[in-house]
Amino acid sequence: MAASHVWVSELQALVEGDELALPSSQLYIEESKTWAAQRNLNPKVLVRPKSVERLSQVLAYLNDSSLDFAVRSGGVGSSSAKDVLISLAAFNGFEFDSHTETITVGAGQTWGEADQKLEKDGPGYAALSARCTFVGVGGSTIAGGISWASSEFGLASDPQNLLDAQVVTNDGRVLWASKEPELLWAIRGGGGGFAGRFTHTLRVHKYTSSIYTGSIIFPNDSLAELAKAVSDFTRRTRDPKMAMHVFCLDLAHAALTGQNPAAGIMIVVYDANGEAHGRSDEGFGWALGVKGAVDKTRTMTFAKANRQQDNLRVAMGMTNSWMSGATIPNLDEEIIFRSWKWFNELLAKDPRQSAGAFVLIEVMQTPAFSSISSRQDTAWPHTANRHILQLGTGSFPGSPESDALSLKALAEAPFEISPTHTKADYIPNFINSFNDIEAIFGENYPLLKEIKKKYDPHGRLGGHFA
Numbered sequence: 253m254a255a256s257h258v259w260v261s262e263l264q265a266l267v268e269g270d271e272l273a274l275p276s277s278q279l280y281i282e283e284s285k286t287w288a289a290q291r292n293l294n295p296k297v298l299v300r301p302k303s304v305e306r307l308s309q310v311l312a313y314l315n316d317s318s319l320d321f322a323v324r325s326g327g328v329g330s331s332s333a334k335d336v337l338i339s340l341a342a343f344n345g346f347e348f349d350s351h352t353e354t355i356t357v358g359a360g361q362t363w364g365e366a367d368q369k370l371e372k373d374g375p376g377y378a379a380l381s382a383r384c385t386f387v388g389v390g391g392s393t394i395a396g397g398i399s400w401a402s403s404e405f406g407l408a409s410d411p412q413n414l415l416d417a418q419v420v421t422n423d424g425r426v427l428w429a430s431k432e433p434e435l436l437w438a439i440r441g442g443g444g445g446f447a448g449r450f451t452h453t454l455r456v457h458k459y460t461s462s463i464y465t466g467s468i469i470f471p472n473d474s475l476a477e478l479a480k481a482v483s484d485f486t487r488r489t490r491d492p493k494m495a496m497h498v499f500c501l502d503l504a505h506a507a508l509t510g511q512n513p514a515a516g517i518m519i520v521v522y523d524a525n526g527e528a529h530g531r532s533d534e535g536f537g538w539a540l541g542v543k544g545a546v547d548k549t550r551t552m553t554f555a556k557a558n559r560q561q562d563n564l565r566v567a568m569g570m571t572n573s574w575m576s577g578a579t580i581p582n583l584d585e586e587i588i589f590r591s592w593k594w595f596n597e598l599l600a601k602d603p604r605q606s607a608g609a610f611v612l613i614e615v616m617q618t619p620a621f622s623s624i625s626s627r628q629d630t631a632w633p634h635t636a637n638r639h640i641l642q643l644g645t646g647s648f649p650g651s652p653e654s655d656a657l658s659l660k661a662l663a664e665a666p667f668e669i670s671p672t673h674t675k676a677d678y679i680p681n682f683i684n685s686f687n688d689i690e691a692i693f694g695e696n697y698p699l700l701k702e703i704k705k706k707y708d709p710h711g712r713l714g715g716h717f718a
Contacts, residue, residue, distance in 0.1 A: 259319060260297055263336070266309045271342075273298040283324070283339040284332070289649050290572040291330035293320075295337040302342040304418075304426055304450060310338060311448055312424035315712050322714065323448050326362050326388015328568070329395075329681075340390060343450040348374040354415060355379060355456050359390030359449050364562075367555040370456065378459035378554045380408035385558055386565045393452055394439050395681035396632060398640070400465075400522050400557060403492040403616055405457050406623030409441045409630060413455045419447035422708050438703045441680055442631030442693075445715015446707045464523040464530030465557045466549030468539050469501070471516050478517060479588040481538050482615070486583045486639070492617045493524035494535070498588070500595050500611040520560065527551045571608045573646030574658050577679040578666035579637035583615065590669045591641070598645070598661050604654045605661075608646020615639055632680040633694045640679060641666060659686065680716075689716045 264272050273280040274297060283300065286292040301307040314321045314336060322333040325340050340360030346369040347356045355374070357366050364385025370377060380399040382392045394417075397408020406413060417429045417439055429436035429447070438446050470478055482498060497520040519539060523530035530536055530549070540547055580587065591611045598605050616639050627633035643665050645658035663686040666673045676691040683689070690697045693716075704717035711718030 257296065259317065259335075263297065263299060263310065263313065266313060267299060267301055267306050271300050271302060271306065273300065283341055284337055285569045286330035286332050287328045287568050288330045288571070288573045288646070289569050290655065291332055292569065293332040293334050295322075295333050296335050298337050298339055300339040300342055304420065307338070307340075307343075307448065307450060308420045308424045308426055311420050311422060314338075315422040315424075315710075321712070323444065325359050325390030326386065326392070328384075328387050329391040331391075338448070340448075340450055345451070346370075346373070348377070348456070350374065353377070353456055353458075354453055356451060356453050357389055358451055359388075359393075359417075361389055363387050363389055363392065363558065364555075367558055371553065371555050374456060376458055376461070377456040379454055379456045380405060380413050381554075381558055383558055384561050384564065386562065386568075389452065390449055391444065392681070393454070394441065394444055394449070396441055396679050398614075398620070398679070400463075400495055400554070401457065401459065401524070402620040403495055404524075404619065405455075406620065407441075408454065409439075409632070410624055411440060411629055412623070414440055414452065415455060416453040417449045418451035419449045421447045422712060434699075434703050435707060438631050438700055440630040440632075442700055442703075442717070443680065443715045445704060445711075445713045445717060448713070459554055460524050460526070461553045462526050462551050463554060463557050464525070464527040464535070464549060464551055465521060466547075466552075466560065467518050467520050468536070468542075468549060469516055469518045469546040470542055471544045474542055474544050475517060475589075475592060476585075477542055478519075478539075479585040481542060482519070482588065483583055483585045485536075485538065486615055490617060491525070491534075492619050495522040495617065496520065496536075496615040498611075498613040498615065500592060521549060522557065570648070571646045572649050572655050572658065573608045573644060574662050574684060575642065575644045575682040576662050576666070576684060577682045578641040578643070578670065578673060579621075579635045579677045579679060580639050580641050580670045581637045581672060583613065583639050587641075587669060588613070594643075594661075594665050594669055598657075602647070602654055602657050604647035604651055605645060605658070607648050608644055608658070610642075610644040612642040612644075613639065614642060627694065628696065631693065631696055631700055633696050635677065635679075637677060641669060642682075659684070662686075683716060 319335040321336040324331040343358035343360035345358040363381040647654040675688040
């Protein structure tokens with residue numbers, strides 16, 4: 253390859269020998285994976301700089317070239333390119349400051365790695381880390397950043413939590429984004445299309461180490477009883493220490509992710525008040541009392557709570573998959589019934605969808621999306637809605653018909669399930685080709701376009717505003 257592509261030799265001259273990997277290497281295989289198989293463009297080379305200077309040189313070189321390139325942090329965002337993929341995995345530094353209650357964390361590591369380091373260096377603190385350990389710090393933080401603790405402290409990208417980011421601009425400059433406030437503003441929820449970020453400074457919060465959490469599994473015939481109980485819970489509960497996920501389980505998807513194949517319903521409960529409260533009537537005692545409930549809850553630390561869905565990582569790169577994060581104002585029984593109807597009808601129409609289709613209703617408390625004072629405080633203007641309707645579609649590669657159905661079904665689903673849904677009602681991750689970017693970012697969209705043009709005039713870093 254080096255002989256047939258002059259630019260490979262030119263790139264190699266900018267980095268150390270082990271910082272450029274070809275498709276035959278294990279490093280390339282591991283760090284070029286995408287969550288969605290169809291998003292993997294099989295880059296010709298992977299570049300993994302270990303220093304800011306070399307990252308700067310590589311970005312400046314690529315910006316002045318005609319090569320297709322992308323920047324990847326953790327990987328679940330499915331960043332890829334036809335020519336060059338830059339991996340930030342070597343930027344895995346971590347520093348906890350007890351005086352300022354902050355962490356300075358490299359953007360190339362996963363939240364599982366960052367959580368582990370914080371448990372060691374800053375026991376008694378928690379970051380607004382993702383609820384799956386394999387999610388990257390860099391990508392999730394700038395796309396909202398939802399955490400189990402968001403109902404108490406807001407989103408990871410909110411100004412009180414994302415304090416600063418060290419970036420490399422396309423022309424090779426290295427700076428802290430706070431020196432150019434419009435850039436920092438754009439990064440807070442606007443995604444990664446403005447500059448290459450390699451370090452974040454984040455607020456951490458004093459937090460309990462005794463969280464009542466885990467899954468409760470129900471048979472399918474409990475749906476009516478459970479739907480009413482979940483709806484009642486969301487109406488009466490405003491405790492920011494409590495949250496819940498409601499899943500639709502399917503035989504094939506469970507088997508794919510290494511779980512016992514058992515169709516049914518699962519909720520994951522979360523109560524930072526502790527186990528006694530969690531099992532009480534004020535907590536999740538109502539769920540434990542549903543007929544057929546299988547209790548798999550217990551007390552654990554915040555970092556361990558984030559590891560509960562680690563089995564899902566085995567699905568990375570296995571299916572052509574699409575995901576969407578719609579927001580909904582409230583959660584009543586009918587929304588739950590319509591969600592399950594959508595899921596079952598999709599699988600009946602195309603059984604191949606059992607490999608990728610899912611329903612996940614994320615029950616949040618109001619402060620999660622309302623912890624900023626103005627819609628102009630961050631790039632994403634937040635929402636008055638309270639909960640998230642996360643949906644997935646997909647199948648194993650090889651069927652264009654299934655792929656077309658995946659995208660069509662995902663685009664139509666929120667409108668079928670939630671009567672009040674509009675094209676603006678999405679969180680800023682999982683954005684797809686059918687989404688209306690201007691509607692999602694609302695009144696902030698024109699300024700984001702201007703900032704994009706300033707920092708990436710030729711749209712080389714991609715993103716939503718090219």
